[in-house]
Structures are given as C-alpha cells and as structure tokens.
Amino acid sequence: xEQYRKSxxxxxxxxxxxxxxITDCAHGxxxxxxxxxxxxxxxxxVGEFVDGQLRRASALSPGIEVPLxxxxxxxxxxxxxxxxxxxxxxxSLNQRAANPSLRDDPDSPRHIPALSRYVNxxxxxxxxxxxxRGIDFAWHGRYHDHMIRSSRDANNISEYxxxxxxxxxxxxxx
Numbered sequence: 001x002e003q004y005r006k007s008x009x010x011x012x013x014x015x016x017x018x019x020x021x022i023t024d025c026a027h028g029x030x031x032x033x034x035x036x037x038x039x040x041x042x043x044x045x046v047g048e049f050v051d052g053q054l055r056r057a058s059a060l061s062p063g064i065e066v067p068l069x070x071x072x073x074x075x076x077x078x079x080x081x082x083x084x085x086x087x088x089x090x091x092s093l094n095q096r097a098a099n100p101s102l103r104d105d106p107d108s109p110r111h112i113p114a115l116s117r118y119v120n121x122x123x124x125x126x127x128x129x130x131x132x133r134g135i136d137f138a139w140h141g142r143y144h145d146h147m148i149r150s151s152r153d154a155n156n157i158s159e160y161x162x163x164x165x166x167x168x169x170x171x172x173x174x
Contacts, residue, residue, distance in 0.1 A: 015113030017084040019148040021157045023077050027138035031073040039166045047071050049129045053122055054078055064118050070164045075173050077161050082114050119143050
C-alpha cells in the first residue's frame with residue numbers, strides 16, 4: 001500500500017482565496033538572506049532576490065498580492081492576499097488530498113491550492129537563483145501559514161512584520 005504524507009494545511013480552510021500570514025525559513029536557519037546591524041537589515045544577493053520576488057508577486061503570480069513583507073537573515077514573513085480564481089469555488093476541499101482514495105473523485109487530479117503554488121514557486125525561484133551562483137542554499141521543507149481572519153488580526157501581523165528587524169535579538173529564529 002502506498003504511503004501518503006499528511007498535509008500540514010487545515011482541511012477546513014480554502015487556500016485559494018483570502019489573506020494569509022506566511023513564514024518560511026532557510027534550511028537549518030542558515031543566515032543566507034543577510035545580516036542585521038543595529039536596526040538595519042543588510043540583504044545578501046539571495047536576500048535581495050527574495051525581496052524582489054516578494055515585491056513583484058502580482059506580476060509573477062496573477063491573483064497574488066504581497067502588500068507587506070520582511071526578509072530576515074534566515075527567514076521571511078509576508079502577508080499574501082489571494083484573489084479567487086474563477087471556477088475554484090466549485091472545487092471541493094477534499095480534492096487537495098494527496099491520497100486519491102480520500103478525494104471526492106479518486107480518478108481526478110489533485111487540486112493544489114493557490115497559496116501552496118505561490119509559496120512553492122517562490123521557493124523554487126530563490127533556490128534556482130542561489131544555486132546558479134554556486135550558493136549551497138535550501139529552504140526548510142515546509143512553511144507556516146495563518147489565515148488572517150479580522151482587521152485586528154491583520155493589524156497585529158502588520159505591526160509584527162514592520163518591527164521584526166528591530167526585535168531581531170528577541171526573535172525565536174535568532
């Protein structure tokens with residue numbers, strides 16, 4: 001019997017639309033993206049590339065907007081806003097199960113939600129950029145997401161992102 005990895009995504013959340021707070025780390029928390037001196041982040045070449053990819057998210061991934069982000073020495077935080085994709089409202093949440101027997105129609109292809117496609121695309125482009133320059137770079141295998149459910153939630157996350165560099169020495173990734 002074939003084994004399938006359980007998805008870390010919540011089965012009750014539609015990852016095709018909405019606003020999400022995402023965090024992703026370099027493998028082993030290696031400081032590939034730059035260094036913080038005082039309260040200033042000094043981006044490395046890989047860090048500058050990540051920053052550019054996040055700034056141009058809507059041009060690179062239609063339906064995705066990243067209105068706020070921060071690149072830290074070994075991780076990123078971003079708010080990703082996903083516009084609904086026409087036709088996605090008819091897709092059952094069960095269709096994203098890796099195991100075909102758990103899907104509504106076991107013969108249909110697995111649905112990969114827009115947020116997962118975006119994060120995988122971002123990670124792939126950064127990895128390709130780094131490796132083309134001879135940099136031994138890898139991402140942590142998974143990423144963290146949090147659906148932003150209210151304006152209060154959005155304000156707290158925005159404040160956290162905006163002040164992340166200044167709080168670096170107190171950061172759990174320090």
